[in-house]
Amino acid sequence: GAVVSQHPSRVICKSGTSVKIECRSLDFQATTMFWYRQFPKQSLMLMATSNEGSKATYEQGVEKDKFLINHASLTLSTLTVTSAHPEDSSFYICSARAAGEVNEQFFGPGTRLTVL
Amino acid sequence: GQNIDQPTEMTATEGAIVQINCTYQTSGFNGLFWYQQHAGEAPTFLSYNVLDGLEEKGRFSSFLSRSKGYSYLLLKELQMKDSASYLCAPMDSNYQLIWGAGTKLIIKP
Numbered sequence: 001g002a003v004v005s006q007h008p009s010r011v012i013c014k015s016g017t018s019v020k021i022e023c024r025s026l027d028f029q030a031t032t033m034f035w036y037r038q039f040p041k042q043s044l045m046l047m048a049t050s051n052e053g054s055k056a057t058y059e060q061g062v063e064k065d066k067f068l069i070n071h072a073s074l075t076l077s078t079l080t081v082t083s084a085h086p087e088d089s090s091f092y093i094c095s096a097r098a099a100g101e102v103n104e105q106f107f108g109p110g111t112r113l114t115v116l
Numbered sequence: 117g118q119n120i121d122q123p124t125e126m127t128a129t130e131g132a133i134v135q136i137n138c139t140y141q142t143s144g145f146n147g148l149f150w151y152q153q154h155a156g157e158a159p160t161f162l163s164y165n166v167l168d169g170l171e172e173k174g175r176f177s178s179f180l181s182r183s184k185g186y187s188y189l190l191l192k193e194l195q196m197k198d199s200a201s202y203l204c205a206p207m208d209s210n211y212q213l214i215w216g217a218g219t220k221l222i223i224k225p
Contacts, residue, residue: 043120043215044159044203093158103147103164103207110158 002028004096006108013084014116021079021111023094029074030096034105035067038091050077074099084115118142120216122204127222128194136189136202136219144209150178150189151203153218159203162189191221199223 003026013019023033032051036044048064050056050071058064068080077096081088091112095105121139128134140148147166151159165171165180165187177190189202201218208214 043217105213107158
């Protein structure tokens with residue numbers, strides 16, 4: 001089956017630092033990757049959609065200069081939280097969609113970010 | 117607008133059957149997914165319905181009525197490990213999943 005990995009699974013950082021989260025599709029080519037954020041007891045919130053080789057499309061209210069997304073290859077997308085603050089502490093989840101498969105998304109295991 | 121309506125929380129007994137209902141409104145429709153999410157983990161895929169009717173997969177079944185904007189997830193022979201949140205996620209005309217807060221299912225012995 002399609003597997004998506006995320007790294008790191010947990011990260012704790014100081015306020016003001018930047019954190020990079022990697023999302024990889026291990027056994028398929030992901031033309032589209034999605035980045036979600038989930039606060040405790042709330043729904044998944046789509047932050048942005050990235051297509052390989054092009055700029056990410058950000059959802060309303062998501063600062064593109066703060067959450068940098070790079071989808072440089074068909075198997076890797078990265079999310080960089082720049083100048084992180086405590087309110088950015090959340091569970092970040094990526095998902096990937098294979099080429100030609102418009103319906104199914106495969107989720108990574110998520111990254112728990114804690115900003116002190 | 118787009119929205120999902122599911123019960124916030126349900127409780128059931130080990131070995132029993134539980135039905136989790138979901139009503140939705142979306143801009144266009146390209147099927148509906150059910151996901152399971154354990155606390156602190158990412159969602160895992162359970163089922164996908166695009167046509168009306170019942171899809172059965174082991175202990176889990178999912179039903180869809182497009183005209184009513186309604187779906188349910190049926191879990192049989194409940195096990196303690198089924199304690200989790202269950203997310204109903206329809207896909208809109210842009211093939212984007214629409215997420216609600218999910219239903220937290222608590223299984224008691």
